[in-house]
Amino acid sequence: MTASSHRALPDGRLAAGAARLAMRHRGRYSVETVQRLIADSYEQPAAHAHVRTHLVVLAERFAAERLDAPAHAENPAEPGGRPRVLFVCSHNAGRSQMAAALLAHRAGDAVIASSAGTHPSGTVDPHVVQALTEAGIALDEVYPKPLSDEIVQAADIVITMGCGDACPVVPGHRYLDWPVPDPEGAPIAVVRSIRDALDARITELLDTLPGN
Known part of the structure; x- marks a missing residue:
């Protein structure tokens, strides 16, 4: 992940989570797609959050849930x-x-x-x-x-x-x-x-x- 990719994220600390998710979904989603989704998963709650202490961690979890969701929809339980x-x-x-x-x-x-x-x-x-x-x-x-x-x-x-x-x-x-x-x-x-x-x-x- 390049320095320019880091700057595209609303919080530089999201880069590590984006890298983990991109590796987990390699072959299914591009790195750019993962970065866009984790940024959105941070920005939506951040717009309303009163406490931001755990937003980076929670954004990764929310993004992971959103990335996993289409796979489950294609292959239901x-x-x-x-x-x-x-x-x-x-x-x-x-x-x-x-x-x-x-x-x-x-x-x-x-x-x-x-x-x-x-x-x-x-x-x-x-x-x-x-x-x-x-x-x-x-x-x-x-x-x-x-x-x-x-x-x-x-x-x-x-x-x-x-x-x-x-x-x-x-x-x-x-x-x-x-x-x-x-x-x-x-x-x-x-x-x-x-x-x-x-x-x-x-x-x-x-x-x-x-x-x-």
């Missing part, structure tokens, strides 16, 4: 494989973050859970973090992520929570809408009740997934 479940809400700061964390906690490696927002905010709601921590679930280095076409296309199940028709519809996918209240600005007692309501829905969802 075989019977017995791991389904991908995407939770979507408006800000990706509350409901969708809680649902993805609860599913990952309950299902372990059997499911790939992710979340995104149609209009992501700057940070995850602190009461959401607290409510999950009380349930033994740590939200380490998470931040609201924008919804991208790649992520939707790769999902086997898309679960929306209040974003209405802002979520793109991909034929052949399973869609669910969970009418769960928005925890934004709610007292911790209300957020706990939302967490528990989501957990009950997660239990129902797990009963419908392969291998359960």
